[in-house]
Amino acid sequence: MAQPNTVMSAPASDLAPPKDDTFTLEQLAYYNGSDPNTPLYIAIKGTVFDVTAKPDTYGPGKSYHCFVGKDASRALGKSSLKDEDLVADYSTLDEGQLKVLDDWKRYNIVGHVVSN
DSSP: OOOOOOTTOOOOSSOOOOOOEEEOHHHHHTTSSSSTTSOOEEEETTEEEEOTTOHHHHSTTSTTGGGTTSBOHHHHHHTOOOGGGOSSOOTTOOHHHHHHHHTOOSSEEEEEEOOO
């Protein structure tokens, strides 16, 4: 029986080659789902992923929408939905939590976050 495709599923094998566009955190916030014609982006450790293909998970009003439009590395590493964890700083994560971030390769990479 096939395993369901979940947020923590194995890396996809049909990903497009990574893009190297750059985004400031302010620009990344634009891709938060408030415009239905704009892709949904999430950054992890500065790498920007396109999660548009999963609107049932990341779309407005859905369970993981809080991650969209930001670098939420700490929250994703901790598997946390708490507002205080929705930040890019992942320096306090333990080895297992860092592995979660390093294994987050199930979506197309569209660029990287740069300092303003």
